[in-house]
Amino acid sequence: MWEPLIQGKRVTSMDNQLLKASQYCLFTFATTSYALKAERVLKEVDADFMVVPTLREISSSCGLSVKFLPDKLEQYASELKNRQVTIESAYRVQRNGHRNTIEKLDLQ
Numbered sequence: 359m360w361e362p363l364i365q366g367k368r369v370t371s372m373d374n375q376l377l378k379a380s381q382y383c384l385f386t387f388a389t390t391s392y393a394l395k396a397e398r399v400l401k402e403v404d405a406d407f408m409v410v411p412t413l414r415e416i417s418s419s420c421g422l423s424v425k426f427l428p429d430k431l432e433q434y435a436s437e438l439k440n441r442q443v444t445i446e447s448a449y450r451v452q453r454n455g456h457r458n459t460i461e462k463l464d465l466q
Contacts, residue, residue, distance in 0.1 A: 376408055376425060380453045383431050383463070385424040385438070386412055386446045393422035399441045400424065405434060415460050416449060435465050 376382065387393040397409050407426040416423075426434055428450060438445055448463040 376406065376427065379427060381428060382425055382451055383428050384410075384413070384416070384449045384451060385426075385434070386416060386449070387420045387422065387424075388444065388446045390420050390422060392444055392446075393420050393424070395441075396424050396438055396443045396445075399438055399443055400434060403437055405437070406430065407434070413451070413458060413460070415458055416447075420446070431463070 385396065387396065393409065397407075400407050405426070407424050407430075410423055410425045412421050412423045424434075431448065435445060435448065445465060448465050450461045450463055452459040452461075
């Protein structure tokens with residue numbers, strides 16, 4: 359039986375939920391090394407997220423973003439800040455058909 363894979367791993371129900379989410383958040387990073395460090399940190403705390411290419415509507419120095427559900431914004435931002443991972447920007451994305459409505463968020 360065929361099983362979908364993301365980055366070589368079996369897709370979980372959370373991955374499916376995140377893939378199909380009509381609203382989600384993104385963190386962008388100034389460098390690829392920060393994006394990869396964010397991935398390591400979030401994996402260590404068993405976070406539900408995906409590393410994805412940065413949307414073309416978002417101008418970013420790094421081509422990688424962390425995608426996650428909006429209810430985890432403060433928790434994940436705090437975890438990354440506590441581990442010295444600099445987030446360049448945070449965004450809320452709303453899918454509208456083939457277009458995205460993007461709102462830049464302020465992180466305290």
